[in-house]
Amino acid sequence: MSDEHRTVPSWEARQHFAKVVRRVVEREEAVYVADDEYSEPYVAIVPVALVRHYESLLDQMEEQLLEERLVRLETGRSETLSADEAKQELGLV
Incomplete structure (x- = not known):
């Protein structure tokens, strides 16, 4: 698994949820979710x-x-x- 991660705003994660999940599965990396591009992440979508x-x-x-x-x-x-x-x-x- 990579140490790199991507942070997406919550609206983007919600609007493109299937795409975000597919990225997590295919790249075996976490995607962090924040209020916006400048906020600290508050949740992560991670591989099982x-x-x-x-x-x-x-x-x-x-x-x-x-x-x-x-x-x-x-x-x-x-x-x-x-x-x-x-x-x-x-x-x-």
């Missing part, structure tokens, strides 16, 4: 393979964290974490 890869990485991180926590529990070096602390440790906040 990229989303699946991201989800896989999150699953691996979560599995690694759970394995580490299990080792701590088994060795008596466990500490209690709040849900917020666990999310932070997982990089979800």
